[in-house]
Amino acid sequence: MNSTKLCTWSFFFLLLLCFEVKANLSLEQVEAKKKGIELYNQYKAISAIPYLKLAAEGGDDEAQYYLGEAIRKNNRHIDAEAQKAYESSAFQGNIYSMIRLGRADSDLCTAMKNCSKGSKSPAEWVKAAKDLARKGADEGNSESMYLMYELSGDKSWLEKSATSGFALAQYLLATEYLEGEGFFLSPSSRSEKAEHWMRASAQGGYPKGMMGLAAILIGKKDLEGFRLWNEKAANSGYVEGVFGYASYLAGEPSNYGYSLDFVKSYALLSLLLELDGGGGVRRDVEDILPNVAEKITPEQIQTAEKLAHEWKATHPPLSFFPPKLGF
Missing domain, CATH: 1.25.40.10 (Tetratricopeptide repeat domain)
Structure with missing residues (x-):
């Protein structure tokens, strides 16, 4: 040798x-x-x-x-x-x-x-x-199949991983279809397949899949479905979901069927102020939070602060859920 x-x-x-x-x-x-x-x-x-x-x-x-x-x-x-x-x-x-x-x-x-x-x-x-x-x-490990895709660039591995139930692969596959990748006989069949995989990802617990599904549903005028998955994403700690949910509760915009709740909106928005490491969300919150504060009393702000503390104690930590193999 x-x-x-x-x-x-x-x-x-x-x-x-x-x-x-x-x-x-x-x-x-x-x-x-x-x-x-x-x-x-x-x-x-x-x-x-x-x-x-x-x-x-x-x-x-x-x-x-x-x-x-x-x-x-x-x-x-x-x-x-x-x-x-x-x-x-x-x-x-x-x-x-x-x-x-x-x-x-x-x-x-x-x-x-x-x-x-x-x-x-x-x-x-x-x-x-x-x-x-x-x-x-x-x-039969679905994450290993996804890693084979990362290593080889072979889309068949991404499809195998998605089929085997890996929620990240399902999200990526759905996103590719929405962006025009893959061959489909009609736009409707493309949309159906994209929704299928995005729903699978959401149901598999992937927060970006939840928000992706919410976006698909609002495009179909399914307000109830949109609210359901937006709130699930918020409950997972996903920053985009929390910010969107809090904004809608304050009526920004108010056309998604949410009941106004300025106290809860203030509570959730104030939680996002701790995100000062990057991502730009703190700047967005600082644009909205003063307007929400104007609509509630000092006593209600105290109630919101307590609610924020309770939310943080009973929900997963705030996260941008960056890709594990990101740049």
């Missing part, structure tokens, strides 16, 4: 050994991981880093992946610290980290000519990711 083959086999043997490692996080690290991912999903990458570092130190591969992402987004390229986080995660079998390492050739660090030297080349990480994703897909 030549040295190249020996090196390759040693790499995959080490990879297999690392897959057996399971993180045993302390309660503090579990809470840190949860908080770190919450902040990351609110576009607060800098604030997320200390929490993700704590969980990553416990060996959690998902925390390590998000740590790499938070550092990369903060620095706008993969530096040595992000590289280390990704590799720690990848060596535990995290396919998302493998894909990120496999895409290092297109990272800004390449243009800057300061990429950190990794344990393996991007091509080797892509191969490892494909091998694992293919194995999962062959075993």
